[in-house]
Amino acid sequence: MIRTEGLVRQFGDVVALDHTNIEIKKDQVTVILGGSGSGKTTLLRMLSALDAPTHGSVWFGDEDLAQLSSKRLYELRGKMGMVFQYSALLNSLNVYDNVAFPLHEHSDLDESVIQTMVQMKLEQVGMRGFEQLMPSELSGGMAKRVAFARAMIADPDVVFFDEPTSGLDPISAGIVTTLIHDITKKTHMTSVVVTHDVHAALEIADHVILLWQGKVIAEGQADAIAQSEDPRVVQFIQGRPDGPIPFSRSKTPYHEDLLRVRL
């Protein structure tokens, strides 16, 4: 469904993505796993056409995103839903208006139709009955579920999630990840989940892609990743500070960094 080819994204000297090749398959939950700064958010922004590569390309079906007219890109983006890291609900709108927002902005549907659509999505995420609450009255897990309902409101082909469990307690995190998995399967949606949460990832993924410094270092089904003997993979999965993945990313030796400090 979506494929990257030799994807490079640089920010000045920082190479956030380094010739990254990945494939997102239809009707699957693909989890992009990696530590902080490994390039996950950058990759998600490329896949969802929010940002453009420095080199290489992103293919959506048989279309190269970089070659598309802005009209076609706009149409394609209509097939994508996005759940941002901090839910990004609009604080001045209640739950109903947040979920209905994309339809209010981009469709001419009657309000009665919009109401039905909002009800259906809120039901799917277990938030029906909370329409009148304001974002400030929601727990982190509830806000995530509302953001998920909003991302699905126009029945997208693919939904992207950036760190859907970060900041949530284990029970809320479990509810959110289970919802992502179940809704993907029940509605034949495609989900791309970016996370550093190994436990959640291995539980819900059909396909796992492990990123390290912008490169794919392991890829496959969850159990294959869990059993990998690649020391970098083992270190990440077990969450150990010592191993081939440096705990500190400074390129200069520690004593040089210290000597450079001016008081």
Ligand SMILES: Nc1ncnc2c1ncn2[C@@H]1O[C@H](COP(=O)(O)OP(=O)(O)O)[C@@H](O)[C@H]1O
């Ligand atoms: N807009 C930006 N400007 C400069 N550097 C950036 C920008 N976005 C990301 N980076 C850098 O690219 C690398 C990857 O970042 P990111 O994709 O946010 O990682 P992750 O989501 O895995 O934590 C980091 O070193 C980060 O500092």
Ligand SMILES: [Mg+2]
């Ligand atoms: Mg990130």
